[in-house]
Amino acid sequence: xxxxxxxxxxxxxxxxxxxxxxxxxxxxxxxxxxxxxxxxxxxxxxxxxxxxxxxxxxxxxxxxxxxxxxxxxxxxxxxxxxxxxxxxxxxxxxxxxxxxxxxxxxxxxxxxxxxxxxxxxxxxxxxxxxxxxxxxxxxxxxxxxxxxxxxxxxxxxxxxxxxxxxxxxxxxxxxxxxxxxxxxxxxxxxxxxxxxxxxxxxxxxxxxxxxxxxxxxxxxxxxxxxxxxxxxxxxxxxxxxxxxxxxxxxxxxxxxxxxxxxxxxxxxxxxxxxxxxxxxxxxxxxxxxxxxxxxxxxxxxxxxxxxxxxxxxxxxxxxxxxxxxxxxxxxxxxxxxxxxxxxxxxxxxxxxxxxxxxxxxxxxxxxxxxxxxxxxxxxxxxxxxxxxxxxxxxxxxxxxxxxxxxxxxxxxxxxxxxxxxxxxxxxxxxxxxxxxxxxxxxxxxxxxxxxxxxxxxxxxxxxxxxxxxxxxxxxxxxxxxxxxxxxxxxxxxxxxxxxxxxxxxxxxxxxxxxxxxxxxxxxxxxxxxxxxxxxxxxxxxxxxxxxxxxxxxxxxxxxxxxxxxxxxxxxxxxxxxxxxxxxxxxxxxxxxxxxxxxxxxxxxxxxxxxxxxxxxxxxxxxxxxxxxxxxxxxxxxxxxxxxxxxxxxxxxxxxxxxxxxxxxxxxx
Amino acid sequence: xxxxxxxxxxxxxxxxxxxxxxxxxxxxxxxxxxxxxxxxxxxxxxxxxxxxxxxxxxxxxxxxxxxxxxxxxxxxxxxxxxxxxxxxxxxxxxxxxxxxxxxxxxxxxxxxxxxxxxxxxxxxxxxxxxxxxxxxxxxxxxxxxxxxxxxxxxxxxxxxxxxxxxxxxxxxxxxxxxxxxxxxxxxxxxxxxxxxxxxxxxxxxxxxxxxxxxxxxxxxxxxxxxxxxxxxxxx
Numbered sequence: 064x065x066x067x068x069x070x071x072x073x074x075x076x077x078x079x080x081x082x083x084x085x086x087x088x089x090x091x092x093x094x095x096x097x098x099x100x101x102x103x104x105x106x107x108x109x110x111x112x113x114x115x116x117x118x119x120x121x122x123x124x125x126x127x128x129x130x131x132x133x134x135x136x137x138x139x140x141x142x143x144x145x146x147x148x149x150x151x152x153x154x155x156x157x158x159x160x161x162x163x164x165x166x167x168x169x170x171x172x173x174x175x176x177x178x179x180x181x182x183x184x185x186x187x188x189x190x191x192x193x194x195x196x197x198x199x200x201x202x203x204x205x206x207x208x209x210x211x212x213x214x215x216x217x218x219x220x221x222x223x224x225x226x227x228x229x230x231x232x233x234x235x236x237x238x239x240x241x242x243x244x245x246x247x248x249x250x251x252x253x254x255x256x257x258x259x260x261x262x263x264x265x266x267x268x269x270x271x272x273x274x275x276x277x278x279x280x281x282x283x284x285x286x287x288x289x290x291x292x293x294x295x296x297x298x299x300x301x302x303x304x305x306x307x308x309x310x311x312x313x314x315x316x317x318x319x320x321x322x323x324x325x326x327x328x329x330x331x332x333x334x335x336x337x338x339x340x341x342x343x344x345x346x347x348x349x350x351x352x353x354x355x356x357x358x359x360x361x362x363x364x365x366x367x368x369x370x371x372x373x374x375x376x377x378x379x380x381x382x383x384x385x386x387x388x389x390x391x392x393x394x395x396x397x398x399x400x401x402x403x404x405x406x407x408x409x410x411x412x413x414x415x416x417x418x419x420x421x422x423x424x425x426x427x428x429x430x431x432x433x434x435x436x437x438x439x440x441x442x443x444x445x446x447x448x449x450x451x452x453x454x455x456x457x458x459x460x461x462x463x464x465x466x467x468x469x470x471x472x473x474x475x476x477x478x479x480x481x482x483x484x485x486x487x488x489x490x491x492x493x494x495x496x497x498x499x500x501x502x503x504x505x506x507x508x509x510x511x512x513x514x515x516x517x518x519x520x521x522x523x524x525x526x527x528x529x530x531x532x533x534x535x536x537x538x539x540x541x542x543x544x545x546x547x548x549x550x551x552x553x554x555x556x557x558x559x560x561x562x563x564x565x566x567x568x569x570x571x572x573x574x575x576x577x578x579x580x581x582x583x584x585x586x587x588x589x590x591x592x593x594x595x596x597x598x599x600x601x602x603x604x605x606x607x608x609x610x611x612x613x614x615x616x617x618x619x620x621x622x623x624x625x626x627x628x629x630x631x632x633x634x635x636x637x638x639x640x641x642x643x644x645x646x647x648x649x650x651x652x653x654x655x656x657x658x659x660x661x662x663x664x665x666x667x668x669x670x671x672x673x674x675x676x677x678x679x680x681x682x683x684x685x686x687x688x689x690x691x692x693x694x695x696x697x698x699x700x701x702x703x704x705x706x707x708x709x710x711x712x713x714x715x716x717x718x719x720x721x722x723x724x725x726x727x728x729x730x731x
Numbered sequence: 732x733x734x735x736x737x738x739x740x741x742x743x744x745x746x747x748x749x750x751x752x753x754x755x756x757x758x759x760x761x762x763x764x765x766x767x768x769x770x771x772x773x774x775x776x777x778x779x780x781x782x783x784x785x786x787x788x789x790x791x792x793x794x795x796x797x798x799x800x801x802x803x804x805x806x807x808x809x810x811x812x813x814x815x816x817x818x819x820x821x822x823x824x825x826x827x828x829x830x831x832x833x834x835x836x837x838x839x840x841x842x843x844x845x846x847x848x849x850x851x852x853x854x855x856x857x858x859x860x861x862x863x864x865x866x867x868x869x870x871x872x873x874x875x876x877x878x879x880x881x882x883x884x885x886x887x888x889x890x891x892x893x894x895x896x897x898x899x900x901x902x903x904x905x906x907x908x909x910x911x912x913x914x915x916x917x918x919x920x921x922x923x924x925x926x927x928x929x930x931x932x933x934x935x936x937x938x939x940x941x942x943x944x945x946x947x948x949x950x951x952x953x954x955x956x957x958x959x960x961x962x963x964x965x966x
Contacts, residue, residue: 586890
């Protein structure tokens with residue numbers, strides 16, 4: 064997908080999404096230069112001040128966004144008839160290809176002009192056509208017009224957007240629009256607007272669509288490019304701490320060019336994200352000129368001087384690509400290079416699923432005695448540290464220590480059940496990954512901003528909680544180690560200690576679960592086969608399957624008559640049932656019972672798979688009891704006796720079951 | 732009576748026999764036995780007796796109300812699909828067409844006796860390799876030795892339940908198609924060649940009938956065994 068670098072969408076916002084996602088070609092307007100760098104909240108003023116008549120570029124991303132918008136408008140009338148009637152504050156106006164003869168019933172046609180029958184409270188028509196200009200004042204009219212436009216639908220949408228650069232203002236009025244553009248789900252609707260019920264509903268619908276567009280955009284990006292903003296963020300945070308006023312400072316200032324962070328953690332506009340670019344920085348070193356830097360998946364490099372967000376140019380690379388920011392700065396600023404080594408540092412290990420980033424921090428308050436302070440931190444942190452590494456200033460080896468400065472931000476439950484805070488997640492350092500999901504629509508309780516984070520501590524570090532000196536967030540208590548013993552007793556559901564970062568396959572898992580739920584045998588088998596390709600032995604993946612409702616479906620499939628579905632389901636279950644929490648759920652949901660029944664099947668593969676699963680699941684008493692209850696032991700013993708594959712396949716679980724069987728005196 | 736000379740089978744003694752037998756409304760036992768003997772050497776998976784049963788079954792099926800002229804040539808598409816539906820529980824039109832197409836090797840629009848027997852050999856008892864080839868032929872709607880997106884989409888179209896809330900009901904379908912292609916298109920050319928298909932199925936047997944059920948399940952096979960092989964023997 065070749066994307067030309069076009070002019071950015073200067074400060075013009077049609078919803079956050081469109082404003083950030085569409086690439087447009089600007090005709091140079093006198094106000095254009097003012098517009099560069101205008102922030103979101105000022106967008107409205109800009110629009111009314113100028114009459115920018117840019118055009119939308121023909122890019123695949125733009126095209127797919129346009130189609131989404133078209134779909135939205137097309138169905139608006141039928142899906143939201145009430146809101147469709149709501150009259151816009153101002154008409155949307157654009158140059159149309161429609162003529163009077165295209166209009167049929169519901170319209171007054173006189174010569175070449177058309178007026179709609181539908182009128183507002185003052186008797187003015189909601190749609191007027193004086194070729195080539197058309198004025199529309201409600202979604203019902205927009206919807207109708209789109210239908211009339213037939214195969215020129217997409218052109219109409221394009222023309223409408225090009226003609227109305229800030230349609231939200233025209234539709235909702237300035238106050239609601241600014242609320243919308245501030246973004247996030249916790250938008251407050253002013254009292255005066257609240258009275259108009261349909262207006263508010265319209266607002267919410269538009270917000271919803273906005274989010275969907277954004278998600279779609281980011282999803283497409285994530286399919287093409289895998290971006291790793293977390294590492295970059297960490298580095299930037301670190302560097303920011305190196306800036307200060309005094310003599311000891313290593314850098315003068317560090318700032319992003321954009322305040323807005325997309326839900327995938329990147330700040331670069333989507334059409335730059337597809338190039339692998341994550342964000343842009345402006346860094347002032349102490350001893351040399353200001354550096355304009357691009358952080359990308361390939362590393363960090365100097366760009367052509369991007370100062371503010373939505374620049375139209377300057378994306379080109381003007382230097383070598385360095386491994387990371389620190390390396391770049393070291394090579395460009397001697398002062399930095401000199402002083403960075405003098406800092407006491409601890410290196411934080413980032414989640415194993417992401418690029419490991421060397422991170423250095425200065426513990427300004429505890430300078431000179433970092434060792435002791437770290438130890439103190441550790442004591443505060445948690446009773447059972449999984450890994451103790453003494454910080455080592457001298458060598459540059461990677462050591463793992465909690466850094467007191469790391470902000471410990473709140474958690475966002477990754478799944479659709481946005482309300483519940485899952486006990487199995489733990490808070491940790493800020494990360495992002497590809498975590499934007501369709502389910503997190505406007506109802507999601509998070510702002511689509513930097514605060515959005517999920518724990519990212521890898522298993523080894525899990526016990527080392529991060530505590531800031533400011534005491535930002537309380538430390539979560541981890542429970543004791545989860546090494547799985549054969550004889551594990553039933554324990555109350557406890558927090559997962561290992562990496563609870565969302566797997567990169569989260570999107571895929573969600574899609575596949577959808578097919579599992581809503582398809583026939585053919586679709587189900589395809590979905591099951593696709594699922595087998597996931598990282599089923601990874602805990603995050605396993606839990607994601609559970610959280611997205613996949614586990615339930617897998618268990619339900621066991622009760623169907625469809626052999627292939629059962630085989631597929633068991634194949635997946637045997638992998639994910641290595642996870643203790645999954646095992647519990649399987650038993651709780653009656654899955655074990657179903658599996659035991661399958662032992663009766665005449666299909667050899669099914670029998671073997673069922674037995675294997677029982678071996679996995681039956682690692683705790685309650686499960687064993689269940690197996691016993693349903694006559695499983697007898698069946699398993701029969702299998703063992705009759706099948707020479709038995710011993711090797713089914714492991715110790717079966718042996719234990721046998722023991723139980725014998726304990727019971729042969730009467731399960 | 733005008734007899735068409737089928738290209739391939741014009742010459743062999745078996746085909747002469749076949750033609751004769753299909754022209755005759757009543758076949759005598761001897762004839763059937765001879766035919767079965769010959770065929771059993773050429774067709775895998777069935778022994779002589781079973782082939783006899785299949786011949787008898789074929790004639791019975793042909794004997795159903797059909798135009799005499801057409802009956803001479805074999806089972807036509809409609810008749811064959813009825814069989815697929817009644818005997819093997821198939822319901823998908825597209826798939827059934829594909830099965831017919833695959834059975835009808837000489838593409839004359841009829842399933843002859845030989846095609847019937849050879850087809851069933853794979854259908855009921857084929858090895859994995861034979862079945863892979865069979866299924867591929869069923870799914871390759873236009874016969875160009877590739878299963879492409881354009882062929883997959885109609886095949887999977889009815890497999891997904893349309894969500895009423897979905898704005899684009901085809902979105903799910905497209906996703907499913909993409910996921911499948913990703914899984915099976917080993918050489919990444921956007922379509923599934925025979926090699927792609929074979930490799931994928933050998934890795935994961937569940938993918939054999941990836942685009943629709945075109946083989947009978949165990950129950951149908953057992954029922955067929957019972958009804959055709961055993962019952963015929965008893966007569």
